[in-house]
Amino acid sequence: xxxxxxxxxxxGLDAAIAVMGGKWKGxxxxxLQDGPLxxxxxxxxxxxxxxxxxxxxLREMETTGLLHREVYxxxxxxxxxxxxxxxHSLNTAMASLGEWGEENIERIEAIPWDQVG
Amino acid sequence: xxxxxxxxxxxGLDAAIAVMGGKWKGxxxxxLQDGPLxxxxxxxxxxxxxxxxxxxxLREMETTGLLHREVYxxxxxxxxxxxxxxxHSLNTAMASLGEWGEENIERIEAIPWDQVG
DNA sequence: TCGGGTACTCACAAAGATGTAAGTATGGGT
DNA sequence: ACCCATACTTACATCTTTGTGAGTACCCGA
Numbered sequence: 470x471x472x473x474x475x476x477x478x479x480x481g482l483d484a485a486i487a488v489m490g491g492k493w494k495g496x497x498x499x500x501l502q503d504g505p506l507x508x509x510x511x512x513x514x515x516x517x518x519x520x521x522x523x524x525x526x527l528r529e530m531e532t533t534g535l536l537h538r539e540v541y542x543x544x545x546x547x548x549x550x551x552x553x554x555x556x557h558s559l560n561t562a563m564a565s566l567g568e569w570g571e572e573n574i575e576r577i578e579a580i581p582w583d584q585v586g
Numbered sequence: 587x588x589x590x591x592x593x594x595x596x597x598g599l600d601a602a603i604a605v606m607g608g609k610w611k612g613x614x615x616x617x618l619q620d621g622p623l624x625x626x627x628x629x630x631x632x633x634x635x636x637x638x639x640x641x642x643x644l645r646e647m648e649t650t651g652l653l654h655r656e657v658y659x660x661x662x663x664x665x666x667x668x669x670x671x672x673x674h675s676l677n678t679a680m681a682s683l684g685e686w687g688e689e690n691i692e693r694i695e696a697i698p699w700d701q702v703g
Numbered sequence: 704t705c706g707g708g709t710a711c712t713c714a715c716a717a718a719g720a721t722g723t724a725a726g727t728a729t730g731g732g733t
Numbered sequence: 734a735c736c737c738a739t740a741c742t743t744a745c746a747t748c749t750t751t752g753t754g755a756g757t758a759c760c761c762g763a
Contacts, residue, residue: 481687570598
């Protein structure tokens with residue numbers, strides 16, 4: 470998602486996309502819906518994401534208030550990520566989108582993606 | 587959105603994001619929900635989009651089956667874009683996301699976007 | 704002293720998305 | 734002959750996102 474300075478949204482959908490935008494945030498939200506996860510657990514839960522990108526996404530989502538980061542001062546270190554109320558509410562709002570995707574997953578997989586774009 | 591070759595989705599949300607991904611498709615879907623629009627009308631309806639990007643998005647959405655393109659052989663030319671059933675169903679699924687955005691738009695606008703990322 | 708586990712951080716690179724400005728084709732009206 | 738409107742198309746530049754691989758800090762136990 471673009472990071473312009475003027476964040477004047479044209480509608481609610483625009484605003485929502487700004488917050489959950491990109492390829493990964495929805496999946497991270499999804500992975501955290503059943504409770505907090507540690508960094509390593511998240512990495513395994515979100516298949517295919519690199520450590521670097523995961524951290525970047527987590528930082529953004531912390532800044533936007535979607536999730537909470539809890540550090541346990543132990544050795545080895547332990548950090549738990551969990552959804553805030555805000556994050557939970559977004560997750561709820563995205564549930565129907567996820568259902569739509571599951572209902573249509575065969576059709577979506579059949580799309581000739583190499584011709585798109 | 588990334589265009590990898592292996593389109594194996596991890597869940598429905600992943601698939602849905604692949605289809606409506608990016609900054610603009612949601613808004614285009616939204617603009618078309620009340621009926622077909624011509625190219626120029628769409629450009630005005632989706633504030634801030636450039637002609638080039640609008641066309642790219644429309645082409646993608648045509649390929650993914652979200653919308654239909656009807657050409658009227660006139661001079662000056664007339665082209666109408668409308669949602670397919672598939673597009674309508676996605677729009678319906680995104681309604682709750684749009685509502686969430688509207689309910690939280692003040693909070694979202696208050697996010698320090700220049701510190702995100 | 705050395706390796707192990709965790710959660711990062713850094714430098715670098717590539718891929719993808721978006722933007723700008725100009726040009727094309729058409730035929731009707733003036 | 735010239736301009737208009739519409740819907741693109743093209744070339745180019747830039748910005749954002751994603752990826753790769755290595756390295757860091759910490760303390761503990763062997």
